[in-house]
Amino acid sequence: xxxxxxxxxxxxxxxxxxxxxxxxxxxxxxxxxxxxxxxxxxxxxxxxxxxxxxxxxxxxxxxxxxxxxxxxxxxxxxxxxxxxxxxxxxxxxxxxxxxxxxxxxxxxxxxxxxxxxxxxxxxxxxxxxxxxxxxxxxxxxxxxxxxxxxxxxxxxxxxxxxxxxxxxxxxxxxxxxxxxxxxxxxxxxxxxxxxxxxxxxxxxx
Amino acid sequence: xxxxxxxxxxxxxxxxxxxxxxxxxxxxxxxxxxxxxxxxxxxxxxxxxxxxxxxxxxxxxxxxxxxxxxxxxxxxxxxxxxxxxxxxxxxxxxxxxxxxxxxxxxxxxxxxxxxxxxxxxxxxxxxxxxxxxxxxxxxxxxxxxxxxxxxxxxxxxxxxxxxxxxxxxxxxxxxxxxxxxxxxxxxxxxxxxxxxxxxxxxxxx
Numbered sequence: 001x002x003x004x005x006x007x008x009x010x011x012x013x014x015x016x017x018x019x020x021x022x023x024x025x026x027x028x029x030x031x032x033x034x035x036x037x038x039x040x041x042x043x044x045x046x047x048x049x050x051x052x053x054x055x056x057x058x059x060x061x062x063x064x065x066x067x068x069x070x071x072x073x074x075x076x077x078x079x080x081x082x083x084x085x086x087x088x089x090x091x092x093x094x095x096x097x098x099x100x101x102x103x104x105x106x107x108x109x110x111x112x113x114x115x116x117x118x119x120x121x122x123x124x125x126x127x128x129x130x131x132x133x134x135x136x137x138x139x140x141x142x143x144x145x146x147x148x149x150x151x152x153x154x155x156x157x158x159x160x161x162x163x164x165x166x167x168x169x170x171x172x173x174x175x176x177x178x179x180x181x182x183x184x185x186x187x188x189x190x191x192x193x194x195x196x197x198x199x200x201x202x203x204x205x
Numbered sequence: 206x207x208x209x210x211x212x213x214x215x216x217x218x219x220x221x222x223x224x225x226x227x228x229x230x231x232x233x234x235x236x237x238x239x240x241x242x243x244x245x246x247x248x249x250x251x252x253x254x255x256x257x258x259x260x261x262x263x264x265x266x267x268x269x270x271x272x273x274x275x276x277x278x279x280x281x282x283x284x285x286x287x288x289x290x291x292x293x294x295x296x297x298x299x300x301x302x303x304x305x306x307x308x309x310x311x312x313x314x315x316x317x318x319x320x321x322x323x324x325x326x327x328x329x330x331x332x333x334x335x336x337x338x339x340x341x342x343x344x345x346x347x348x349x350x351x352x353x354x355x356x357x358x359x360x361x362x363x364x365x366x367x368x369x370x371x372x373x374x375x376x377x378x379x380x381x382x383x384x385x386x387x388x389x390x391x392x393x394x395x396x397x398x399x400x401x402x403x404x405x406x407x408x409x410x
Contacts (some may be wrong), residue, residue, distance in 0.1 A: 004275040011271075011397040022234065022246045026398060029227065029250075037263050040399035041227045043248040045234075049396070058242050066216075070209040070407060186391060188405040191254070192216040193231060194245035200393040202275060 005180075007105075007143075007187075007201040008050040009114060009172045015048050016115055018147055024048040046196035050170045052141075052187065055161040056195040058154060066191040072166065075140045077185040077203060078102040079177045082124070083109040090129040103141045103185040104134060107174040111145035114170070120147050126156045135163045143168030143185070143201065168201055180205050210385075212310075212348075212392075212406040213255040214319060214377045220253045221320050223352055229253035251401035255375045257346075257392065260366040261400040263359060271396040277371060280345045282390040282408060283307040284382045287329070288314040295334040308346045308390040309339060312379040316350035319375070325352050331361045340368045348373030348390070348406065373406055385410050 009015070015024040022045035030039035047053070054068060055061045078098055082088045088106060098104055106126070113119040123146040131149070134142060142149070142165055149167065150156035160167060168187055177183060184204040189197030214220070220229040227250035235244035252258070259273060260266045283303055287293045293311060303309055311331070318324040328351040336354070339347060347354070347370055354372065355361035365372060373392055382388060389409040394402030 002276075002279075004279070006275055006396065008396040011395055013398075021244070032263075032265060038261055038400040039226070039250055039252070040397075040401075041248070041250045042397070042399070043246070045244055045246045047244070056243055058237075060237060070211055071207075074207075074209070186393070188391070188393070188407055190216055190395075190403055191211065191213040191405055192245075192247070193218075194247070195243040196245075198395055200396055202393055 003205045005173060005176050005203040005205065007171045007173050007203055008199070009170055011049045011198060016119070017045065017048050019120055021045045021047050046194050046198060047169070049198055050168065050172065050201050051196055051198045052189050053157070053161065053167045053169065053196050055164065058158050058161050064193045064195065065189045065197050066193050070188060072140065073188050074184065074186045075101050075103045077177070077183045078104045079174065080104060080106050081178065082106050086124050087127055088124050088130060089127040090133050094133060098134070098137050098139060100138045101140045103143065104139050105171065105174055105177070105185070106142070106144040107177070108144060108146050109175070111172050123147055125150050128156065128159065131156050131159045134160070134165060139165060141166050141168060143171050145171045145174050168199065171201055177203055208410045210378060210381050210408040210410065212376045212378050212408055213404070214375055216254045216403060221324070222250065222253050224325055226250045226252050251399050251403060252374070254403055255373065255377065255406050256401055256403045257394050258362070258366065258372045258374060258401050260369065263363050263366050269398045269400065270394045270402050271398050275393060277345065278393050279389065279391045280306050280308045282382070282388045283309045284379065285309060285311050286383065287311050291329050292332055293329050293335060294332040295338050299338060303339070303342050303344060305343045306345045308348065309344050310376065310379055310382070310390070311347070311349040312382070313349060313351050314380070316377050328352055330355050333361065333364065336361050336364045339365070339370060344370060346371050346373060348376050350376045350379050373404065376406055382408055
């Protein structure tokens with residue numbers, strides 16, 4: 001029996017975005033009682049809510065997210081519990097946890113600040129040694145429940161993306177994976193000619 | 206070894222939409238050489254490209270697509286080859302093909318007209334007897350490589366949606382499923398507070 005766990009924040013007209021990003025605007029423009037059907041329209045950048053950054057976001061590339069192979073965005077999941085750390089560093093025990101082609105998820109617990117200013121200004125950051133470890137392990141993708149792995153000038157972003165590791169930002173509900181054993185992550189982006197995509201990130205158990 | 210087949214059309218600045226729907230506009234607003242990063246923004250209705258209609262699109266409901274259970278949107282796939290028919294009707298052989306909770310895909314071949322006016326005005330339609338069969342079989346979702354199961358006044362749309370069968374419209378590449386044996390469909394919508402969602406529809410083999 002397959003069970004799915006939703007790891008995504010909701011896209012609404014109030015969805016918070018990273019400072020400087022295009023806001024998300026969601027509005028209804030057709031109504032059942034007057035038009036015969038309901039329709040909403042959305043105006044947004046690609047980095048609203050739970051989304052995937054690919055190399056083209058920060059490095060010279062013409063490969064948009066629609067051109068990337070689907071199996072880039074699905075694979076065995078590996079949850080690392082990193083709650084309570086402001087600097088998320090490498091630990092030797094990760095050698096036995098993380099395998100090639102894993103989708104690694106960092107559970108910071110910081111999504112409890114989602115929707116506050118602090119969420120963007122005070123979130124934990126990933127140390128270079130840990131990013132280098134993920135690269136040497138050839139993981140497939142890195143996700144976390146915070147808005148960014150780093151702050152300006154975005155060195156960790158660039159190290160990961162330059163080495164072909166795409167990033168799932170603003171994940172939710174990672175606590176639900178703490179005691180589930182083996183799981184897969186499925187996070188297929190929209191087939192959109194862009195540098196990132198909003199995504200429904202899901203664990204399949 | 207899991208293999209994925211993409212069943213989705215691309216979202217670009219030229220993505221065609223159903224006559225009367227909000228157009229899709231995709232444009233770049235940040236550039237790596239001047240801003241330090243690339244960003245695109247999207248303005249669109251939910252029915253651009255490959256997308257899912259849920260009951261709220263055409264019937265009285267307050268349940269937006271983000272509120273629907275994830276397992277509504279994934280399940281065993283069942284491909285029916287209905288190429289060459291302008292009216293897609295019930296056939297007795299479907300009794301042995303279609304099971305409860307299947308995601309049924311109608312392969313019309315009509316996606317070879319995608320991007321033309323004819324795609325919207327001349328597409329095949331589904332007969333009521335076939336819609337009733339899908340309802341009696343309690344299928345999970347119905348998808349097809351054409352823009353709609355019907356034309357105004359959208360009786361088939363309403364029959365399916367009223368009975369809880371969501372619809373994947375504008376699918377692509379269904380020919381690739383002709384000889385693959387068993388497959389699953391994964392088509393998780395964005396977690397968006399709306400009556401429909403663009404979707405990356407994928408077959409998992």
